[in-house]
Amino acid sequence: MNVLVTGGSGFIGSHVVDRLLAAGHAVRSLDLADARNALPQACEQRVGDLLDPPTLLAAAEDCETIIHLAAAADVGLVAKHPASAETLNSRGTLNVLEVARATGAAVVYASTIWVYSDVAEPDVDEDTQLALPSHLYTATKLAGEMYCHSYEQLYDVPTTILRFGIPYGPRARPAAVLPIFVDKALAGQPLTIAGDGKQTRRFVYVEDLAEGVVRALCPEARGRIYNLVGEEDTSVRDIAEAVRTAVGDVSITHTEGRNGDFCGTRVCGERAARELGWRARTPFVEGVGRYIAWHRETRQAPGAEATAAPAPPAPAQPPALAQVAAAVQPALVASRRRRLAALPLEVQRGGTVIGAVIALILYILVLDVAGLSEEGQHTVLVIAGLGLAATISTSTARARVAVWTLAGVAAALLIPAPMGDTLDFAHLTPSLLGLGLAGAGLLGVMSSRRTVLEPALAERREG
Numbered sequence: 001m002n003v004l005v006t007g008g009s010g011f012i013g014s015h016v017v018d019r020l021l022a023a024g025h026a027v028r029s030l031d032l033a034d035a036r037n038a039l040p041q042a043c044e045q046r047v048g049d050l051l052d053p054p055t056l057l058a059a060a061e062d063c064e065t066i067i068h069l070a071a072a073a074d075v076g077l078v079a080k081h082p083a084s085a086e087t088l089n090s091r092g093t094l095n096v097l098e099v100a101r102a103t104g105a106a107v108v109y110a111s112t113i114w115v116y117s118d119v120a121e122p123d124v125d126e127d128t129q130l131a132l133p134s135h136l137y138t139a140t141k142l143a144g145e146m147y148c149h150s151y152e153q154l155y156d157v158p159t160t161i162l163r164f165g166i167p168y169g170p171r172a173r174p175a176a177v178l179p180i181f182v183d184k185a186l187a188g189q190p191l192t193i194a195g196d197g198k199q200t201r202r203f204v205y206v207e208d209l210a211e212g213v214v215r216a217l218c219p220e221a222r223g224r225i226y227n228l229v230g231e232e233d234t235s236v237r238d239i240a241e242a243v244r245t246a247v248g249d250v251s252i253t254h255t256e257g258r259n260g261d262f263c264g265t266r267v268c269g270e271r272a273a274r275e276l277g278w279r280a281r282t283p284f285v286e287g288v289g290r291y292i293a294w295h296r297e298t299r300q301a302p303g304a305e306a307t308a309a310p311a312p313p314a315p316a317q318p319p320a321l322a323q324v325a326a327a328v329q330p331a332l333v334a335s336r337r338r339r340l341a342a343l344p345l346e347v348q349r350g351g352t353v354i355g356a357v358i359a360l361i362l363y364i365l366v367l368d369v370a371g372l373s374e375e376g377q378h379t380v381l382v383i384a385g386l387g388l389a390a391t392i393s394t395s396t397a398r399a400r401v402a403v404w405t406l407a408g409v410a411a412a413l414l415i416p417a418p419m420g421d422t423l424d425f426a427h428l429t430p431s432l433l434g435l436g437l438a439g440a441g442l443l444g445v446m447s448s449r450r451t452v453l454e455p456a457l458a459e460r461r462e463g
Contacts, residue, residue, distance in 0.1 A: 007070030383436025
């Protein structure tokens with residue numbers, strides 16, 4: 001399968017790319033130029049912005065699925081820079097879905113268990129009724145989920161929504177809780193916990209998470225929502241204790257809790273286990289140990305430098321709808337042609353014939369209402385039939401213009417000429433000629449499906 005991964009060189013994205021390649025997929029990554037993690041050479045890498053529809057459309061060419069991971073994921077930076085975060089998370093997701101509509105690709109959307117933050121129930125699953133979000137990060141991810149649902153209902157875009165547990169492991173963002181704790185512990189600094197530290201999370205080791213994303217490419221996952229979470233409820237205090245045990249016995253300090261923080265709801269992941277055959281395999285303490293080993297190795301590597309937290313995206317003006325439409329319109333036409341080509345040939349030809357017959361019946365009714373004599377109707381129908389035959393028998397616009405010009409000259413010469421009664425023709429007048437040519441145009445429009453069908457039919461014949 002050809003797969004595009006947005007944010008493919010990020011923390012989660014780089015692991016997803018690794019798993020996709022291991023599973024034999026052809027992988028293309030779209031990310032910003034300042035991506036932090038190097039990708040394997042087997043992955044085709046594109047540099048571009050989700051907010052640039054033509055770039056996104058070009059990156060999605062020939063891809064059957066788009067795994068949409070790119071987002072403003074640091075909840076602290078989202079709170080500090082709400083406008084740019086909303087543009088990237090919400091508008092970026094809408095752009096991905098619009099490109100999928102144009103290309104016929106399926107979309108796997110990376111959401112988050114933060115959508116359960118404001119739910120009152122202590123235990124939740126994918127069918128739990130969600131509440132209005134308190135945090136803007138949650139609001140933007142929920143907006144993406146709703147866009148996925150709308151595009152699936154309105155435009156038949158296949159979508160799968162994955163609500164990620166809190167990811168951790170190698171290549172994690174420096175601003176995530178585990179990297180912060182490890183850096184402070186290695187420096188001998190106290191670990192800072194917001195609130196009492198008893199709030200729990202369903203963490204998930206990033207390599208396990210990447211495996212779940214790849215499994216969600218199966219057809220059975222279309223139109224479904226899955227929680228990809230670990231098996232353990234881990235509190236922030238547990239994280240601090242695990243780091244102290246592995247690195248050093250530093251002190252712990254507490255600060256005031258954050259508004260809109262994840263409340264520690266227990267998230268069920270049984271649907272993913274039942275339908276995808278996926279469970280997180282890595283115990284939390286083991287995952288922490290793996291991360292610390294990776295962290296120490298990368299810090300001690302020759303020439304290694306500490307990586308600063310990425311700057312928030314600059315505020316961007318959402319692209320005009322006209323720009324998005326102009327970028328995807330050619331692909332929409334191609335997509336419609338592919339869908340026509342997938343229909344049985346008899347169905348395609350039958351639809352054209354039915355449309356032409358309906359148009360002919362309506363045209364005859366109009367002539368009857370106009371009060372023409374039988375000879376007049378005969379004359380008009382003959383002119384319309386000849387005009388239609390001349391139109392559909394020519395394959396180029398230049399040829400049609402030439403045929404219609406010759407027909408018009410011939411008809412003009414016939415207007416003053418007497419008509420024979422034996423052929424049941426009425427005397428040709430400008431009004432009869434106009435009605436006949438108008439009928440030819442109407443029937444030609446109803447038969448214009450041929451201009452759409454012919455490329456599709458040709459593709460079927462060549463295939």
